[in-house]
Amino acid sequence: MNQPGYLFGDSRVALERLELLARVYQESTSTFLVKVAGQAQFPLALDLGCGPGFTTRLIADTLQCERVIGLDSSATFIELARANSSRETSFVQHDVTVTPFPSGPANLIFVRFLLTHLSDPAAVAAKWVTQLEQGGLLLLEETEAIHPNHPVFAHYLRIVEAMLAEHSNQLYAGRFVAGLNLQSCSSQVISELRRLAVRNCDAARMFMLNLRQWKENEFVRANYPTSWILELERALQELSINESGAREIEWQIRQAAWLKL
Numbered sequence: 001m002n003q004p005g006y007l008f009g010d011s012r013v014a015l016e017r018l019e020l021l022a023r024v025y026q027e028s029t030s031t032f033l034v035k036v037a038g039q040a041q042f043p044l045a046l047d048l049g050c051g052p053g054f055t056t057r058l059i060a061d062t063l064q065c066e067r068v069i070g071l072d073s074s075a076t077f078i079e080l081a082r083a084n085s086s087r088e089t090s091f092v093q094h095d096v097t098v099t100p101f102p103s104g105p106a107n108l109i110f111v112r113f114l115l116t117h118l119s120d121p122a123a124v125a126a127k128w129v130t131q132l133e134q135g136g137l138l139l140l141e142e143t144e145a146i147h148p149n150h151p152v153f154a155h156y157l158r159i160v161e162a163m164l165a166e167h168s169n170q171l172y173a174g175r176f177v178a179g180l181n182l183q184s185c186s187s188q189v190i191s192e193l194r195r196l197a198v199r200n201c202d203a204a205r206m207f208m209l210n211l212r213q214w215k216e217n218e219f220v221r222a223n224y225p226t227s228w229i230l231e232l233e234r235a236l237q238e239l240s241i242n243e244s245g246a247r248e249i250e251w252q253i254r255q256a257a258w259l260k261l
């Protein structure tokens with residue numbers, strides 16, 4: 001089963017993209033985890049929209065958790081994640097817009113790059129707080145902006161932004177996280193913007209793998225000539241194999257956390 005509305009799929013190509021993404025964002029995410037939760041002990045941590053489990057393992061390796069459970073609606077990703085599970089980590093197929101979670105209440109909930117795919121993120125984030133024990137932490141990480149300094153990246157981003165908006169999703173969900181108000185049930189611990197300059201070859205590879213997932217999308221076929229998309233794919237491929245250290249694209253990632261009252 002793939003999840004309704006999730007546009008980037010759970011194929012081998014999607015797996016390869018998430019592997020690369022895990023490497024590119026590992027340091028900024030572990031810095032965030034340590035800053036917010038590095039000193040505490042967590043009997044149960046949850047990783048929502050865990051994909052094949054890269055973030056789940058990063059939480060287990062970085063924080064002091066007795067158990068870390070990854071939840072994802074993709075059966076394929078859950079199976080892949082289980083193949084690499086450890087003593088602390090386990091994985092359950094579940095649509096995280098639906099509460100209560102099968103794991104029971106948690107002491108920490110971590111969510112990276114998922115709100116961008118949900119059509120009512122405010123309601124869903126408020127539900128997540130209900131799945132925390134008192135004193136538990138909710139950590140959200142989403143892209144707030146991407147500044148391309150290369151025309152190929154700029155072209156790609158214009159198409160993806162339009163396609164996600166057509167599906168009531170937003171590419172820059174970090175803007176939503178920056179304004180998210182969960183004050184009725186929690187207090188905000190941190191809200192910071194982290195800047196990350198990414199190598200051209202890594203950004204191009206992530207984009208190219210993504211493009212291969214969405215190029216047959218109905219909105220894309222209706223609004224962009226096939227020749228444009230093929231040319232964009234070719235240009236991304238060319239950038240992806242050039243391992244010069246150039247970094248002509250910068251991500252700005254919103255990292256925010258709340259403490260349940």
Ligand SMILES: C[S@@+](CC[C@H](N)C(=O)[O-])C[C@H]1O[C@@H](n2cnc3c(N)ncnc32)[C@H](O)[C@@H]1O
Binds near residue numbers: 003010
């Ligand atoms: C962009 S990936 C991010 C994976 C991981 N959080 C990371 O940062 O590497 C989004 C993940 O959310 C999952 N997903 C999308 N909608 C979901 C839902 N409603 N419930 C659970 N998982 C969902 C997808 O299957 C995918 O694995």
